[in-house]
Amino acid sequence: MTTTDVTRVATYREVTDKNGRVYRIGESDIDIMGRKRKWMVILPWVGMMGISSAEYAFASAEDTLHTAHHWNSMHIFWMMTVWVFFQAAVAFPAGKLRESGKLPARWAMMFGATGTLLGYLSLAFAPHVVVAYIGFSVFSGMGAGMVYATCVNMVGKWYPERKGGKTGFVNGGFAYGSVPFVFIFNGYMDLTNFRWVLVSVGVFLAGIVAFSGFFFRDPPKNWWPAAIDPLNPPKDPRAARSLRMNPPAVHQYSPKEAWKTGRVALMWFCLACTSGVNIFGIAFQVDIGEEAGFAGGIVATAMSLKAIVNGTGRGVIGWLSDLYGRKRCLLFVCLVLGLSQYGILWSAEAKNLPLFLVFSSVSGFGGGAIFPMFAALTADYFGENNNASNYGMVYSAKLVSGLGAGMGAVVVGAWGHSGAFILAGSISLFAGCMALFLSPPGRDKETRRIAPNPQPLGEDMS
Template sequence: MTTTDVTRVATYREVTDRNGRVYRVGETDVDIMGRKRKWMVILPWVGMMGISSAEYAFASAEDTLHEAHQWSSSSIYWMMTAWVFCQAAVAFPAGRLRENGKLPARWAMMLGAVGTLLGYLSLAFAPHVALAFLGFGVFSGMGAGMVYATCVNMVGKWYPERKGGKTGFVNGGFAYGSVPFVFIFHGYMDGSNFRWVLVSCGLFLAAVVAVAGSFFRDPPKNWWPDTIDPLNPPDDPRARRSLEKNPPAVKQYSPLEAWKTGRVALMWFCLACTSGVNIFGIAFQVDIGEDAGFAAGIVATAMSLKAIVNGTGRGVIGWLSDLYGRKQCLLYVCLILGLAQFGIIWSAEIKNLPLFLIFSAISGFGGGAIFPMFAALTADYFGENNNATNYGMVYSSKLVSGLGAGMGSMVVAAWGFNGAFGLAGGISLFAGVVALFLQPPGRTKSKKVTPNPRPLGEG
């Protein structure tokens, strides 16, 4: 990979399709940034792995933090809720700043790296839980939100013709990048070594985010790959099938225009429900396993398996959505996620470890697969030019779903694990029903087209 920022001078032209959408064609990825666009998949994937441990491995550190700082378990779960809240809250304003050029992608990644480091330092040295809330919950959460929004939207801009699999792959780094840290925090870190473990992890992960982000660059507005004809079916069978199943947006919607279509509100609600179930599972997977009598090491393995499948599932579902359609895959994901919660209840009740591991993995798949579906759907429905802002609106639903950890602890206390996981399953199934009403704006349903009773040539 070349590290130069010197770009080639290339001519381009703008073409318009029958819907009035403009495509900028003629420039290659190498002309624009001096390297192949595949690096805008690899580097965002690395950046996403750098922030993943803060959410997915945090539950594994709960016992050690409680022992070392004497923080209550409730405070620690609410700290995770604060992290998720701030991660989601920053998505829309960061996207707005990104789209108007005030926050370049590289600077967003650098700020994310600083937030990541501050989060780990606060967990290691905060003398009071309030400072940990500020350092980890606020600064680390906001930093992770900047990294997440930048990475997910970057890949969609560079692969507008086949974004599902690529978005899913990048999104997957947010889950399975945490796997080593699940074992470190749950099996190795204790009250005697937690400070240097947390500081070492913070320095390493902040460096990963900063180095990956230093190579980021956005394509020009309306850019389209020079190898793909935007006005005719492409020769590449993968791109052709993806565009058939997931046609590009009819135009580049501004955030206000996207909101007025009503689709943003539907997507917001569905993501709030399903991501809340995912966060609840992350927070209480360890607890329900230990309550069932499974060994701590086995429970950590289950959590790691959940994270692995959560991450790989994002890439798999993204690839499948290119083949079979984004909405269809989203409906199956909601069904799988909901049923998996009841499977976890059943396997824990009968104390069957293999089934517990299987349903944990299935839950991880469903919980992870929802995110690339909504990220890709947002670009499919509203275009790529304002995708950082538009997806920021949709992703802000985690402001509500982040309560899956804090409120989840209250539901578990009141209803027990069976009641809480049963409620989570029902919420996911209901989200699937709501998702049935999602349709791309500006397109007429084929069933609503009325045939012309007097075609041309007949008097």
């Protein structure tokens, strides 16, 4: 970055479309924050990588933590469950504070960095398992939730006309940023160095989150890129197709208005089901691989492949959703996630390592791709102004889906891996069936009764 935070003074005006939605135009990204808006994709992506290891690499540290601290192995799964609970629980209140102006994006990221550091310190030095729950599950979970909500919503605000691919790219950092730490925790960390490793990782990742967050800045409410006409089809073919397949919300919905449409509850249910399956897979893929007789290094490789495909899949599905529509891609992802659970089980029972790696990767794609779909759908359906709060309501589904680790351990104990993976696949397929009923609020009526706006840019002035 060669620019500064000095804001240029630029004139702007507000125009209103046929639905009454207001667009603030005339200001460029450089006018607002002194740098290109691409930095509001790159920096959130880096921030997301800084929090990813707490969820995706944590299972790889299970054996070392269990032996070093003499914790019951069930505590490891429930720590992850409680971490996910607090990560999701903070999304809505943090969103409300962000939108009210009481919690600037920069400070949200600093709080997230602090929580990340406290989480790793507690895993290294906790004198009792309760301290680890408080430090890792509560503080690290809340910190990660602030970072996640801030980063995902930031990119949608800066790219309102083409948010799918950008949101997916940023979201992907939450998965493949953990890849090096899967190998570190599984193959390098042991009883002689685990404290040094955990502290070093915590300091490094907290520094990454704080550095990236220092440069965060929100655009003004209702901001729209100056080069794109919000009242007429854009000349850029990519933006034109994206807006045609995923038209913007008819107006900026408040959280109360969004809830009344019924779409939030349906999206919440679908995300609870699919993210629960994703978390279950993260927690138990190592176990089923080891039960099948695959070597620990191979299982770590499978987890790394899962994380890599999980992350890259988020970017790919986001880009595809700009081309083919968010809902179509969401249905495809639910199908892939469900069928891959059956594939993992079948390949493990057949002791077929190549297929195990393939289905593990496919499961990673499905498990990761659901998140950018719901993030982009929320902005498409309800607008960008209150997206932090609206997506916070949807994302709170992880309060329930976090049980995929803890309750997954209960199901595995009762039904074995066979019953648990069959149940997980069936839940994902059922979520896909429910997603068939999703539709953008207000647009079905509007398309029947409102003719296209014939006026050129600027004639509808608010």
